[in-house]
Amino acid sequence: xxxxxxxxxxxxxxxxxxxxxxxxxxxxxxxxxxxxxxxxxxxxxxxxxxxxxxxxxxxxxxxxxxxxxxxxxxxxxxxxxxxxxxxxxxxxxxxxxxxxxxxxxxxxxxxxxxxxxxxxxxxxxxxxxxxxxxxxxxxxxxxxxxxxxxxxxxxxxxxxxxxxxxxxxxxxxxxxxxxxxxxxxxxxxxxxxxxxxxxxxxxxxxxxxxxxxxxxxxxxxxxxxxxxxxxxxxxxxxxxxxxxxxxxxxxxxxxxxx
Amino acid sequence: xxxxxxxxxxxxxxxxxxxxxxxxxxxxxxxxxxxxxxxxxxxxxxxxxxxxxxxxxxxxxxxxxxxxxxxxxxxxxxxxxxxxxxxxxxxxxxxxxxxxxxxxxxxxxxxxxxxxxxxxxxxxxxxxxxxxxxxxxxxxxxxxxxxxxxxxxxxxxxxxxxxxxxxxxxxxxxxxxxxxxxxxxxxxxxxxxxxxxxxxxxxxxxxxxxxxxxxxxxxxxxxxxxxxxxxxxxxxxxxxxxxxxxxxxxxxxxxxxxxxxxxxxxxxxxxxxxxxxxxxxxxxxxxxxxxxxxxxxxxxxxxxxxxxxxxxxxxxxxxxxxxxxxxxxxxxxxxxxxxxxxxxxxxxxxxxxxxxxxxxxxxxxxxxxxxxxxxxxxxxxxxxxxxxxxxxxxxxxxxxxx
Ligand SMILES: Cc1ncc(COP(=O)(O)O)c(C=O)c1O
Numbered sequence: 001x002x003x004x005x006x007x008x009x010x011x012x013x014x015x016x017x018x019x020x021x022x023x024x025x026x027x028x029x030x031x032x033x034x035x036x037x038x039x040x041x042x043x044x045x046x047x048x049x050x051x052x053x054x055x056x057x058x059x060x061x062x063x064x065x066x067x068x069x070x071x072x073x074x075x076x077x078x079x080x081x082x083x084x085x086x087x088x089x090x091x092x093x094x095x096x097x098x099x100x101x102x103x104x105x106x107x108x109x110x111x112x113x114x115x116x117x118x119x120x121x122x123x124x125x126x127x128x129x130x131x132x133x134x135x136x137x138x139x140x141x142x143x144x145x146x147x148x149x150x151x152x153x154x155x156x157x158x159x160x161x162x163x164x165x166x167x168x169x170x171x172x173x174x175x176x177x178x179x180x181x182x183x184x185x186x187x188x189x190x191x192x193x194x195x196x197x198x199x200x201x202x203x204x205x206x207x208x209x210x211x212x213x214x215x216x217x218x219x220x221x222x223x224x225x226x227x228x229x230x231x232x233x234x235x236x237x238x239x240x241x242x243x244x245x246x247x248x249x250x251x252x253x254x255x256x257x258x
Numbered sequence: 259x260x261x262x263x264x265x266x267x268x269x270x271x272x273x274x275x276x277x278x279x280x281x282x283x284x285x286x287x288x289x290x291x292x293x294x295x296x297x298x299x300x301x302x303x304x305x306x307x308x309x310x311x312x313x314x315x316x317x318x319x320x321x322x323x324x325x326x327x328x329x330x331x332x333x334x335x336x337x338x339x340x341x342x343x344x345x346x347x348x349x350x351x352x353x354x355x356x357x358x359x360x361x362x363x364x365x366x367x368x369x370x371x372x373x374x375x376x377x378x379x380x381x382x383x384x385x386x387x388x389x390x391x392x393x394x395x396x397x398x399x400x401x402x403x404x405x406x407x408x409x410x411x412x413x414x415x416x417x418x419x420x421x422x423x424x425x426x427x428x429x430x431x432x433x434x435x436x437x438x439x440x441x442x443x444x445x446x447x448x449x450x451x452x453x454x455x456x457x458x459x460x461x462x463x464x465x466x467x468x469x470x471x472x473x474x475x476x477x478x479x480x481x482x483x484x485x486x487x488x489x490x491x492x493x494x495x496x497x498x499x500x501x502x503x504x505x506x507x508x509x510x511x512x513x514x515x516x517x518x519x520x521x522x523x524x525x526x527x528x529x530x531x532x533x534x535x536x537x538x539x540x541x542x543x544x545x546x547x548x549x550x551x552x553x554x555x556x557x558x559x560x561x562x563x564x565x566x567x568x569x570x571x572x573x574x575x576x577x578x579x580x581x582x583x584x585x586x587x588x589x590x591x592x593x594x595x596x597x598x599x600x601x602x603x604x605x606x607x608x609x610x611x612x613x614x615x616x617x618x619x620x621x622x623x624x625x626x627x628x629x630x631x632x633x634x635x636x637x638x639x640x641x642x643x644x645x646x647x648x649x650x651x652x653x654x655x656x657x658x659x660x
Contacts, residue, residue, distance in 0.1 A: 050426070051435055073555055073556070099555075125279060126278060128285070151445070
């Protein structure tokens with residue numbers, strides 16, 4: 001069983017997101033470890049990009065803080081090496097395609113393999129283009145986690161076939177950020193996914209309140225919280241550990257046996 | 259309209275360039291757009307309606323003008339200008355906008371969004387949206403709203419809402435980001451009219467097809483007047499739409515040299531340049547695999563040009579492929595050279611050309627004297643320069659008062 005498969009056994013899975021290097025490399029390591037210790041089943045690490053087209057203002061601002069701290073892809077790998085001395089929580093990267101492409105697909109996934117990074121989520125790599133990268137990631141035992149959107153419709157089967165790790169279900173239209181209402185027709189999309197594959201489904205984009213997490217736990221295998229956690233770092237960049245710990249404990253506390 | 263040629267496969271590849279690198283949320287809409295385009299580009303009613311608008315609304319065919327004074331002054335090749343500046347709204351952008359908004363209407367859309375750099379695409383979009391009774395919102399970098407203030411007011415006058423984008427560098431790239439984000443939020447009733455031969459498939463192919471009317475007309479007009487093909491066709495390149503439009507029907511004519519002029523800003527060896535084809539490297543951005551100006555870590559680099567319309571860190575995928583095939587030569591033109599050409603064409607031919615187009619004129623000034631008087635250069639004047647007069651005055655240290 002892979003680490004990601006294990007993370008989806010038993011109760012609902014909670015996935016916490018943070019931007020690598022926000023607000024500094026040291027603090028970012030501390031916050032990832034805090035999430036893991038507080039019960040996050042998977043931590044998703046965002047690789048900052050100059051033009052994060054799929055992200056809202058909260059994560060865009062975090063990318064800028066990380067750049068100001070001098071983050072680079074190589075430094076992120078060094079950061080992961082430090083994290084790995086403190087926790088073996090499953091890690092996945094969220095990265096725009098160009099960061100991985102420019103680093104070199106093989107070189108990037110080789111580093112992921114060495115540092116026990118389980119997967120990558122690439123918001124601008126739809127199924128039409130993923131063949132250029134999936135075989136390379138697979139060679140290194142890293143999952144390429146597919147995104148399904150509320151608009152995917154007939155595309156769902158093609159997207160999730162052969163999927164590994166988990167499926168990232170985008171909760172609503174638009175970009176990442178905190179929303180009050182998450183689309184209700186997610187259940188239909190989840191049924192479409194489940195008709196094709198056993199790969200677990202986690203819902204992200206806009207999820208930030210306990211009610212939303214509870215709701216997602218009922219209809220999906222897990223929930224992903226991004227902007228909600230990043231906001232805590234924005235509020236107290238150098239002192240967010242307690243707030244993150246409390247937040248993740250509360251969210252993970254809502255998990256139920258599936 | 260041009261039929262899709264065989265160099266584009268289903269997902270719109272030009273060699274290794276092109277593709278569809280966009281969020282899944284937009285893919286169903288992109289699939290619908292592709293299907294609609296493939297259907298309507300061969301639909302007689304659609305073609306007839308577009309043709310009628312091009313002739314009776316946009317003022318096509320545009321003139322092919324023999325610039326005799328400039329030819330004599332430079333003492334070499336005969337220079338012809340393709341006068342896209344005389345189109346309604348003052349640039350080539352209207353050719354693409356009419357096609358896309360007509361298509362959007364057939365798809366049942368009621369709202370149009372677009373990015374703009376110099377404001378010419380925004381103005382063309384706001385114009386056609388008004389004509390077709392559609393809602394219109396334009397995304398424009400904050401810096402560009404300042405250097406092209408006249409066009410902002412024109413768009414508003416035409417009923418469009420203009421959003422000034424202050425994220426990133428506040429230029430064309432950021433305007434594209436914002437427009438893409440808006441489309442991701444709302445696509446049911448909204449079509450995003452991309453203004454150049456860039457973005458995910460089908461845009462690079464579709465925009466090229468709508469712009470290829472330029473080279474179709476050049477070929478017919480020049481054959482009629484001289485009985486010959488041109489020896490060279492010169493055009494400026496931002497995203498690449500006026501250039502591919504001017505080149506397209508000559509690509510298979512190997513005797514015709516094709517030259518694209520990109521914005522070198524302060525020079526291609528400085529960091530203040532927008533010369534993607536000369537200084538960029540392969541990457542994935544704005545829905546396409548193409549060449550981009552990037553830093554060492556795969557982030558998109560800030561670019562610079564005096565011209566808001568050429569100030570873009572990428573290039574349409576078909577141009578990247580044409581450069582790789584060595585079919586088109588791409589040269590950098592600095593701000594200084596472009597401004598000199600802006601003044602030169604005004605004073606020798608009485609034409610105030612856009613600062614974008616002046617990049618092409620600057621190269622013609624270098625090329626013509628190296629050629630014989632029986633040879634022909636066609637230069638695409640992609641737009642008129644009224645919008646640039648104030649900025650050029652500032653560049654020359656002249657303080658204009660309202
Ligand atoms: C007059 C004019 N020419 C050229 C361009 C550059 O665009 P493209 O390379 O797509 O023709 C612009 C863009 O704003 C423009 O306004």
